[in-house]
Amino acid sequence: MEQSLKKNKAQKFAKYTQQDTDQEDQPAVLPEPTILYGMVVDSFQVVEHTIRPRQNLADILIPFNIEARIASELASKCKSIFDVRRLAANKKVTILASKDSSQTAQFMIYEPNPTEFVVFSLADTLGATLVQRETRTVEKSIYGTITSSLSESMTQAGGNAALTSKLVDVFAWQIDFFRIQKGDSFRLIYEEEWVEDKPIGVGKVLAVEFAHAGQTYSAYYYDQGQGSNYFDENGNSMRQAFLKAPLNFTRISSRFTMKRFHPVQKRWKAHLGTDYAAPTGTEIYTVGDGVVVEAGYNGGNGNYVKVKHNDTYTTQYLHMSKIARGMKKGTRVRQGQVIGYVGSTGLATGPHLCFRFWKNGKQIDPFSIKMPPAEPIGKQHLQAFQEVKQQYAQRLAAIELPEEEHQKEGLQASL
DSSP: OHHHHHHHHHHHHHHHHHHHHHHHHSOOOOOOOOEETTEEOTTEEEEEEEOOTTOOHHHHHGGGTOOHHHHHHHHHHTTTTOOGGGOOTTOEEEEEEESSTTOOEEEEEEEEETTEEEEEEOSSSOEEEEEEOOEEEEEEEEEEEOSSBHHHHHHHTTOOHHHHHHHHHHTTTTOOGGGOBTTOEEEEEEEEEEETTEEEEEEEEEEEEEEETTEEEEEEEEEOSSOEEEEOTTSOBSOBSSOSOSSOOSEEEEOOEEEEEOTTTOSEEEEOSEEEEOOTTOEEEOSSSEEEEEEEEETTTEEEEEEEOSSSEEEEEEEEEEEOTTOOTTOEEOTTOEEEEEBOOSSOSSSEEEEEEEETTEEOOGGGSOOOBOOOOOGGGHHHHHHHHHHHHHHHHHSOOOOOOOOSTTOBOBO
């Protein structure tokens, strides 16, 4: 019995000794290093700071034991890489400071946009490095049916305001988005840009179909060597000489008419323009390529710009809160370029744009004429375009629209 007990004790001792030996033989597991902006930061104190309005580089760095003259020298040395005057309020900077009592900044990182960041070095040598993040493009599809407004329906379908804007741009010459209705629908194939594991923005719309008022409009992205453009199923350009509207507006508050009661002058008179109600500051675009022939202030017109497009057509944009920088007589503008911002200067009771349209020197209603299209697909590119179109047309057709119970047709929906 005594020998048996001794044997059991010896076995238990050997077992525990072997476990200790096994543990000693195993290598120690080191913690994973913390990496930010491509640097191991475990030896630094990491401080995130939000830039305050009117705060400059010295203001940011002085609390981290960096003198103003050093900040000024850094700004001068890195100007060709990044001008520190572009540090924007409410954006974040990350300070990597020493862990000792001085908490001296060793590096400062600023992200001007999602695809790049600037590393400012404050340790041994002053300088800056601009780092480009690797981006990737993901192709996505989306569909939806208009229930209240295009923007709301796009959001419900998983899109966003940027995608809504791109859809409107594609059909800016074919569809008056003020008149879209409940039950209209859309299908899109588009690109989304990603950095690391996060989407950062919408890329190109590759193909889109919009059903409106009993008619289906289709558009396909194609570059025939003259820059990107959109074409219909027959290769005709979606782009026309003039945009349907010079801004993204809330509503048309007054149309072209020979008799309207003027809200300021309190009398009946002709209104030879189209009024678009929109918030103050809304961007106003020139509806076509041309040259500015007038830009300034006139009592009734307020701040305005007048653009001559060719020998036939001229347009004018009135009541701006301000005229865009660079808009003066002789300035050449491109279709869709911002030329001013909605306001209520001159004879106006509230913020809106009065848009006027001349043909051969006579003011006309722009909704009364059919605009000519831009150049179609060239013959040498037609076969290649047809192959691209066929591929995307099949993919668009495969996108199933959700089953909706439409309310009475004809109900208005706004952009």
